[in-house]
Amino acid sequence: MFNPELSPPEVMPSMYGPKIRETRSSDLPDMAAISMRDLFPEIKQGFSHKEGIDDIRKIAEKELSIVNMDKIKPGDKVNILCSEHGFSLLEGLHYREMLKTVGKVVRERTGCNNIRYRLASGMGIREAKEIIEYFDLKNYLNASITPMRPFDKGVPIETEIGTFYGLAKAYDGDWIIHAFHDEPRDLYFHRMLNRTLKPFVMNYARYETRAVFHSNFTNRNSNFVQKAIFDSPLVQSKFVFGCILTSTPDGITGVDADNDMYRLDRRIAKDLLNNYGRVLRLISEIDDCIAVWDGGRWGYYLHAGGIVFGCLENGKYDPFDLDVPSAMGIDKMVEKYLSGESESLDQMMDLNPAIKAIVVNQAWAGLPTDIPVHIPTVVVGHDQAEFLNRTSANPTFMESAVVSETLIDAVDFALKIAGTDKIISFDDSFGSITANTSMAKYLMEKAPEVSKQVDDHYLPLWLKQRGME
Amino acid sequence: MKIVKYLSKVDSEKCNGDKHCEKYCPSGAIKVVEKKAVVDEDRCVACGKCYEACGEGAVQLIERTEPITIFTDPDTVDQLEIQQLCEKAGVMPDISICPCTKTTPKEIAAAIIKGAKSPEDIVLMTGTGAGCGVYCIAIVFRMFAAADIIIEDDPRWHNMTLMADDVPESIKSEHPVYRFGELF
Numbered sequence: 254m255f256n257p258e259l260s261p262p263e264v265m266p267s268m269y270g271p272k273i274r275e276t277r278s279s280d281l282p283d284m285a286a287i288s289m290r291d292l293f294p295e296i297k298q299g300f301s302h303k304e305g306i307d308d309i310r311k312i313a314e315k316e317l318s319i320v321n322m323d324k325i326k327p328g329d330k331v332n333i334l335c336s337e338h339g340f341s342l343l344e345g346l347h348y349r350e351m352l353k354t355v356g357k358v359v360r361e362r363t364g365c366n367n368i369r370y371r372l373a374s375g376m377g378i379r380e381a382k383e384i385i386e387y388f389d390l391k392n393y394l395n396a397s398i399t400p401m402r403p404f405d406k407g408v409p410i411e412t413e414i415g416t417f418y419g420l421a422k423a424y425d426g427d428w429i430i431h432a433f434h435d436e437p438r439d440l441y442f443h444r445m446l447n448r449t450l451k452p453f454v455m456n457y458a459r460y461e462t463r464a465v466f467h468s469n470f471t472n473r474n475s476n477f478v479q480k481a482i483f484d485s486p487l488v489q490s491k492f493v494f495g496c497i498l499t500s501t502p503d504g505i506t507g508v509d510a511d512n513d514m515y516r517l518d519r520r521i522a523k524d525l526l527n528n529y530g531r532v533l534r535l536i537s538e539i540d541d542c543i544a545v546w547d548g549g550r551w552g553y554y555l556h557a558g559g560i561v562f563g564c565l566e567n568g569k570y571d572p573f574d575l576d577v578p579s580a581m582g583i584d585k586m587v588e589k590y591l592s593g594e595s596e597s598l599d600q601m602m603d604l605n606p607a608i609k610a611i612v613v614n615q616a617w618a619g620l621p622t623d624i625p626v627h628i629p630t631v632v633v634g635h636d637q638a639e640f641l642n643r644t645s646a647n648p649t650f651m652e653s654a655v656v657s658e659t660l661i662d663a664v665d666f667a668l669k670i671a672g673t674d675k676i677i678s679f680d681d682s683f684g685s686i687t688a689n690t691s692m693a694k695y696l697m698e699k700a701p702e703v704s705k706q707v708d709d710h711y712l713p714l715w716l717k718q719r720g721m722e
Numbered sequence: 723m724k725i726v727k728y729l730s731k732v733d734s735e736k737c738n739g740d741k742h743c744e745k746y747c748p749s750g751a752i753k754v755v756e757k758k759a760v761v762d763e764d765r766c767v768a769c770g771k772c773y774e775a776c777g778e779g780a781v782q783l784i785e786r787t788e789p790i791t792i793f794t795d796p797d798t799v800d801q802l803e804i805q806q807l808c809e810k811a812g813v814m815p816d817i818s819i820c821p822c823t824k825t826t827p828k829e830i831a832a833a834i835i836k837g838a839k840s841p842e843d844i845v846l847m848t849g850t851g852a853g854c855g856v857y858c859i860a861i862v863f864r865m866f867a868a869a870d871i872i873i874e875d876d877p878r879w880h881n882m883t884l885m886a887d888d889v890p891e892s893i894k895s896e897h898p899v900y901r902f903g904e905l906f
Contacts, residue, residue, distance in 0.1 A: 378746060404745075404746055404878070407880055414884065414888070415882075415884040417882070417884075446900065459880060460856045461859055461860065461863075461879060464858065464859045464861075468857060468860040468861050469864070469885040469886065473904075474886050476900060578901075620854065621821035621853055623824075643728060645767075645768055645770050646853040646854040647822075648727075648822065648823075648853070719899065
């Protein structure tokens with residue numbers, strides 16, 4: 254049933270995840286790959302993880318040809334800032350190619366040979382080092398590449414709203430080039446406001462800055478912080494240009510580069526609202542399901558059709574609608590508390606009631622979540638259960654989850670208890686959604702109506718709210 | 723609350739004394755003494771940062787014989803004092819600020835009232851910072867500031883207390899798209 258042409262990307266081995274599973278959700282009987290072309294033919298076509306690497310190099314060279322690099326002199330030190338997340342898109346090879354091309358073009362255009370890549374990690378201390386080794390980046394990029402972690406030495410960044418701390422390694426060169434990607438990822442946080450600037454408050458920032466962004470600001474105004482950091486005298490004194498790997502739920506579409514980050518961000522926001530907005534609204538239409546985590550990053554950040562699981566988890570809200578106070582449901586939770594309807598505020602967010610069970614075939618541990626307390630959760634393999642037990646950010650995960658020896662047993666058990674026959678897998682697929690027949694039929698039936706709603710109602714609203722009509 | 727079931731253990735043969743473990747330890751439990759890392763078992767909160775940081779594979783997490791519970795009971799201090807601290811900090815006393823340990827501001831307040839003077843004390847008294855270690859620190863700094871306790875910078879932390887409410891009104895009104903001024 255499963256179309257091998259649409260197989261999910263391979264999983265990178267990591268100390269943050271269990272050993273790679275031999276059986277993936279796409280191997281199960283009755284699982285299908287629903288092509289994005291079939292769901293939404295209007296979405297811009299992209300490269301799958303198996304194709305387009307040479308194309309990306311050519312597109313990047315063309316895009317970079319119109320970028321001004323006059324600031325960079327032959328004896329200067331240039332930091333190309335990049336992110337671990339880019340290597341979690343498809344199989345990471347398109348991002349690697351874009352990074353290589355940026356370095357090559359800067360050398361050719363400026364005569365500068367002191368190019369240093371700075372690879373930021375999401376949370377862990379060894380994430381970036383693993384990626385450097387797995388992708389053979391020192392050789393492939395033909396330049397030095399250094400990990401940056403949230404706990405590394407900081408540098409103060411004075412902004413119009415106060416002092417923040419960036420990572421010293423990000424800013425220790427004469428110039429910085431921001432080499433990122435446009436995949437929306439945790440859009441329930443950034444709300445498509447300054448999306449491409451977000452690494453300045455996360456990836457390139459110390460953990461205290463990340464904490465202020467998450468905890469001391471709200472869901473919408475937090476996105477002013479990355480703007481404030483980017484506009485700071487320190488960042489502006491070093492910034493040369495941005496180069497962004499572009500995507501749609503169908504795959505990697507190309508590269509966009511500009512000296513003006515705001516102009517670039519607006520171009521990308523328009524495309525993302527149009528393309529990802531369709532799959533996002535489709536995911537929110539799912540009325541009940543079993544979700545499978547089956548990839549090489551934290552469960553929250555695994556993709557199905559280019560949309561991360563976190564978007565399903567918070568799926569009853571429209572994170573693109575800026576009039577919705579909180580895409581994470583915190584507003585509803587606090588309202589209940591203040592009205593006396595609820596006695597405590599011990600839950601971080603309002604979970605999507607459509608998720609009836611979760612099967613964890615493989616995923617990284619380490620990102621805090623108490624999902625098993627609220628949603629029946631089946632973990633595949635005692636090795637993975639033990640791994641979760643030892644992870645300090647998930648200390649109680651296994652207190653509420655159950656263990657199954659095999660994926661097929663785990664799915665069978667979930668089907669028995671969930672009261673639904675629809676399964677969707679978050680296996681990091683772009684270009685398709687891995688689902689069982691029942692879910693596939695459901696999504697195919699819903700897609701045309703969703704697309705019409707996006708064209709007629711949602712997209713005009715989203716664009717208007719951002720001044721992009 | 724943090725129930726500490728594990729403990730860091732150093733293999734001295736593998737340890738090269740590079741101090742990578744020490745600089746990431748939030749509770750000050752692991753120190754390099756005479757070029758070898760040594761773990762203070764009473765202070766180890768099993769966050770695993772030293773295990774992650776060690777490039778030599780010299781640190782392992784082993785099971786404790788008896789798990790230890792880290793918790794400061796808010797009911798053991800003056801409730802009015804807790805309320806005043808939380809109000810001054812601008813935080814709700816009952817909302818979880820640490821997704822790993824579910825610690826509430828009222829527990830942080832209780833720890834401060836009982837003598838916590840630094841983020842390291844907070845880790846040891848509440849477990850906050852012993853999980854992923856990334857998201858909880860901002861409210862902790864806010865609570866210290868409300869208690870008029872000055873936190874000096876340390877290689878492990880920079881004191882940051884900024885909140886959305888602190889943003890100047892002129893900036894808020896200039897950028898309506900960010901919805902400053904709304905509760906959420």
